[in-house]
Amino acid sequence: RMFEGKSTSDMWETFKCLDRHVPVRKKDKYGKFREPWITRDIVGLVKKKKEAFVRARRLGTDEACVEYKESRKELKQGVRWVRRGHEKSLADRVRENPMAFYTYIKSKRVARERVGPLK
Numbered sequence: 001r002m003f004e005g006k007s008t009s010d011m012w013e014t015f016k017c018l019d020r021h022v023p024v025r026k027k028d029k030y031g032k033f034r035e036p037w038i039t040r041d042i043v044g045l046v047k048k049k050k051e052a053f054v055r056a057r058r059l060g061t062d063e064a065c066v067e068y069k070e071s072r073k074e075l076k077q078g079v080r081w082v083r084r085g086h087e088k089s090l091a092d093r094v095r096e097n098p099m100a101f102y103t104y105i106k107s108k109r110v111a112r113e114r115v116g117p118l119k
Contacts, residue, residue, distance in 0.1 A: 002014060035083075036086060036104070037082050037083050037085070037086035037087075038082075039082060041078065041082075042075075042078055042079060042082055045071070045074060045075040045078050045079075046075060048071050048074075048075075049068070049071040049072055049074075049075045052064070052067050052068040052070075052071040052072075053068050055067070055068070056068040087104075090104055
């Protein structure tokens with residue numbers, strides 16, 4: 001009904017305007033959805049940890065293993081800190097944006113309610 005009697009260019013303009021109102025989830029380069037709290041700093045720490053792991057496996061020295069363990073610890077602390085900050089900001093803004101808060105809570109639920117057998 002929206003597009004009846006309109007030319008192709010008019011329909012395209014209407015469709016582009018609708019795009020603003022459609023929620024979007026971003027995917028990474030592998031096609032996976034990313035957690036909203038993952039930042040460039042965290043991605044950099046992940047890359048640093050992977051490189052340290054490869055170096056530790058290849059060299060097998062104590063120094064390389066210590067470097068890997070330190071980068072692993074740094075990543076773990078960074079993830080905890082950033083995730084807590086994201087959760088705190090969601091909790092602080094729950095009055096203004098309850099949908100974002102409850103969407104995040106729903107995504108963290110482990111148990112899903114399913115409809116049982118009908119018999």
